Amino acid sequence: MSADGTEIGWHRSGSGDPALLLHGTSDDSTGWASTGPHLAERLSLLSVDRRGRGRSGAGEPYDPERETEDLAAVVRTLDEPPHVIAHSYGALIALAAAAGGLELRSLVLYEPPIAMNDHVDVTVVADECERALAAGDREQVLRTFFRAIGEEPVVDMLKAAPAVFARFLSNAHTVPRELRTETWVSSVDASQVAAPTQLILGSRSPDLFAEGVASLAAAIPHSAVATLEGQAHIAHVIAPDVFSDVVLEFIASVD
Secondary structure, three states: OOOOOOOOOOEEEEEEEEEEEOOOOOHHHHOOOOOOOOOOOOOOEEEOOOOOOOOOOOOOOOHHHHHHHHHHHHHHHOOOEEEEEEEOHHHHHHHHHOOOOOOOOEEEEOOOOOOOOOOHHHHHHHHHHHHHHHOOHHHHHHHHHHHHOOOOOHHHHOOOOOHHHHHHOOOHHHHHHHHHHHHHHHHHHHHHOOEEEEEEEEEOOOHHHHHHHHHHHHHOOOEEEEEEEOOOHHHHHHOOHHHHHHHHHHHHHHH
C-alpha cells in the first residue's frame, strides 16, 4: 500500500537479485511478458502495475509524485535495494524517485520522454485524447498519442496482436493524465541520482527520445548509454532478447 492508501499490485517471477519492472503510458505490468522470461533467469522480478490499472488502485486525483511514493512503497517490501528497470513514462517515475533519494542498486531507463515538451504541445495532444475518450474511441487515443511522439506505426503493430492491443485500449484513459503532467519532470534534478544508471535508446527512435537520453547521460553521475540497433520505442516487446542482453550485461557489471 502506498503512502496515500492506494493499493499497488505486482506479480513475481524468477529468482536471484530483486528487480522492479515499471511500464510506460497506456501499458501495464503484462507489458513485460516478452522480456520477463529472459530477465527471470537471473533476477527475481516484481512487475508493478502503476496506479490506475491492473492490480493497482486509481488513487485519484492523479499526481505523478504519488507514483514515486508507490515505487518507494514496493521497495520497502524488499530486504535489499533492488535494480529498477523502467520504460518511457515509468522511467520518468523511476528517475524522479532515485533523484529524490530512494536507495536503488541500479537503474535502467529505457527512453524516458524527458524532452517531450520541447517537441510536443502536450496540452493540445491531451485535449485531443480526452475528446476521443469522451467519444468512446480508445483506438484514436492511442493513434493521437503515438503520432505525437513520432511512433504512430506502433498502433498497427499492436493491432496485429489482438490481446496486446486490447490491453493498450483498456489503459488508454491513462494517456491524457500523463501527458498533462509531463512538465512535472522539469523539477527533477538528475544530477542527484546516486545509483549506477544504464540509459537505453533505440537507433530508430524519434529525436525527442535521443535528446532526452543525451541530456540524462550528461547529468547523471554514474551513467552510460546503450543503443539498440534497428530498434525504436518498444524493443522490450518486439526484440526482448536484444533488450534483455543489454540489461543483464549492465546488471552483471554492477554486481
